[in-house]
Amino acid sequence: MSDLIFYTNPMSRGRVARWMLEEVGAPYETVVLDYGTTMKGPDYLAINPMGKVPAIVHNGRAVTEGAAIVAYLAEAFPEAGLAPTAAERANYYRWMFFAAGPLEAVTADKALGVAPTADQQRMVGYGSLDHVVDALEGAVKANPYIAGDRFTAADVFVGSHIAWGMQFGTLPQRDAFDAYVARIMGREAAARAREIDDALMPQPVS
Structure with missing residues (x-):
């Protein structure tokens, strides 16, 4: 085995x-x-x-x-x-678990037709789809890769979620997302x- x-x-x-x-x-x-x-x-x-x-x-x-x-x-x-260096660690864990938490939750809710009211947005953790998308766009614009200047394991996880979100319509099309996904999806391992x-x-x- x-x-x-x-x-x-x-x-x-x-x-x-x-x-x-x-x-x-x-x-x-x-x-x-x-x-x-x-x-x-x-x-x-x-x-x-x-x-x-x-x-x-x-x-x-x-x-x-x-x-x-x-x-x-x-x-x-x-x-x-693929593990982070000391300098990459903050962005690496921040955005990997952002994808596992707020991003997964808000895109699942969108797919299910769930839309929290303004009062409920304080409870659900992600606030709103716009809040999540804007934060995620800022992350992929800040550096070539999620943790910094090089590809790490966080790009596997975050990049997969962005690619799926655009493919299935749970994330809006944004130029920054297109550019980021193009950078990572052409890798031989992918x-x-x-x-x-x-x-x-x-x-x-x-």
Whole structure:
């Protein structure tokens, strides 16, 4: 059995973890789970009681949640050079967890047609979609990459969310987002990860 096992479905946030795994370059085993069966089965629930993907098991220890997986892999494989330096650490963690918190929440609410009232905006954490988008735009304008002048693991996570948001219409089109996504999505590891996951997609019945 591999020291690094990746549990995923090609139609899930597992695509973010796949990209990070390809950036890291360490050998790993892929286990593809089905939403209605194996993802809810006892074997996988022992790894992730939420019954969702992605998850990894590295040297017998499970890690779930996309941002945690990305951050963990950056630290577990320092030779990949994707963890932050001391100078990059503030932006790295700030914006990675901004994407995992306010950005995920507000885009999910938009997709579900949930629009907090002015009074409710004080409760939901993200305030409003405009607040989140403006803050995120400022982050990608400030530097070439999220943490500074070079690509880090935070770009895998934040960049994936921006790309998906523009693709599915939960984020508005902004020039700064277009430029940032173009910078990161052309990476060899990103292209390789997309190719692997696309090949695992269900094929139409002829």
